[in-house]
Amino acid sequence: MTTPTTIDDVTAWWATGISDIEPGVIRLRGYPVEQLIGAVSFVDMAWLLLRGDLPTREESALLEHALVAAVDHGPQAPSIAAARMAATCGVGLNTALATGVGLLGDVHGGAGQQCLAILDDLAGADDLPAAVADVLADHRARRAHVPGFGHRFHPVDPRRDPLVASVDAAVDAGTVAGRHLGAALELERQLAEGRSRPVPMNIDGATAIVYGELGFDPELSRGLFCLSRSVGILAHAWEERSSGGRIKGPIPRPLLAAYTGPAERFVCDPRA
Missing domain, CATH: 1.10.230.10 (Cytochrome P450-Terp, domain 2)
Known part of the structure; x- marks a missing residue:
């Protein structure tokens, strides 16, 4: 990976064809968001962002x-x-x-x-x-x-x-x-x-x-x-x-998950 050396290198780091954002401007796939609001559905927006144009x-x-x-x-x-x-x-x-x-x-x-x-x-x-x-x-x-x-x-x-x-x-x-x-x-x-x-x-x-x-x-x-x-x-x-x-939890209290391990056992003191 090369180290960015110019402004263009930096702005290309997350280059995207989806959203164009600058102060006071939001364009999605080229469409100004203020034109999309009220004109298209959420499903249309999903299609637009995924596919590049409106369905x-x-x-x-x-x-x-x-x-x-x-x-x-x-x-x-x-x-x-x-x-x-x-x-x-x-x-x-x-x-x-x-x-x-x-x-x-x-x-x-x-x-x-x-x-x-x-x-x-x-x-x-x-x-x-x-x-x-x-x-x-x-x-x-x-x-x-x-x-x-x-x-x-x-x-x-x-x-x-x-x-x-x-x-x-x-x-x-x-x-x-x-x-x-x-x-x-x-x-x-x-x-x-x-x-x-x-x-x-x-x-x-x-x-x-x-x-x-x-x-x-x-x-x-x-x-x-x-x-x-x-x-x-x-x-x-x-x-x-x-x-x-x-x-x-996954089952109601006071029920407990079935235990399938060894019966109760004890650690023996090796010094005993």
């Missing part, structure tokens, strides 16, 4: 559907439970929010990104059924879960149908191409073959379709999920903090 009305609506769908899944979701526990420990709301968002990793919160990576590959397949069969064979050989399908709690995820319907309508309107939708539906169809109970797509699969159709990178789709879920995390943290509870 069409149809693109904005589809993105909003995905963001609304994923805001909350109750205190049984580890991210929300952790935020609620943090809120009873005397930390600020920002710390409780960060605690919850910080738990959105590969297992809890990352399936949408993983699913979209698969859909991206399948979307360009010449023979979609054969490509899907290969993907499923690979997962079965590795005994790996297919991300975005099935749910530990819901027999049918209630968020699936409205999101799929929204994408289907966007395909009919010419807003999106429908390749990610087709790939996901073929995955769902083949997953159900030979089973007495189908394995429908869950919120991760349904939002992966939306983000893929809108052209978002798989890793960015996890960021969008975090943006969405942070609303629910914030609401739960605020509710818990407002309840006045203090230092709430």
Whole structure:
């Protein structure tokens, strides 16, 4: 790394194409903020900052559907439970929010990104059924879960149908191409073959379709999920903090976690 030697070197240190800030001026992707306020939605702003320009009305609506769908899944979701526990420990709301968002990793919160990576590959397949069969064979050989399908709690995820319907309508309107939708539906169809109970797509699969159709990178789709879920995390943290509870652990008092270690034992005095 070279040491900055000129003013241009210094100002280029955090060079950005997102925000242009100077005294009395805030421009976001070139748009003066005072023109954006009242003219665009929060979803439009998210798209603008991430993608570089404003979305069409149809693109904005589809993105909003995905963001609304994923805001909350109750205190049984580890991210929300952790935020609620943090809120009873005397930390600020920002710390409780960060605690919850910080738990959105590969297992809890990352399936949408993983699913979209698969859909991206399948979307360009010449023979979609054969490509899907290969993907499923690979997962079965590795005994790996297919991300975005099935749910530990819901027999049918209630968020699936409205999101799929929204994408289907966007395909009919010419807003999106429908390749990610087709790939996901073929995955769902083949997953159900030979089973007495189908394995429908869950919120991760349904939002992966939306983000893929809108052209978002798989890793960015996890960021969008975090943006969405942070609303629910914030609401739960605020509710818990407002309840006045203090230092709430994962199970109610006076219950204690089951102990599975050695029976009681004592350190012998070597001098005895």
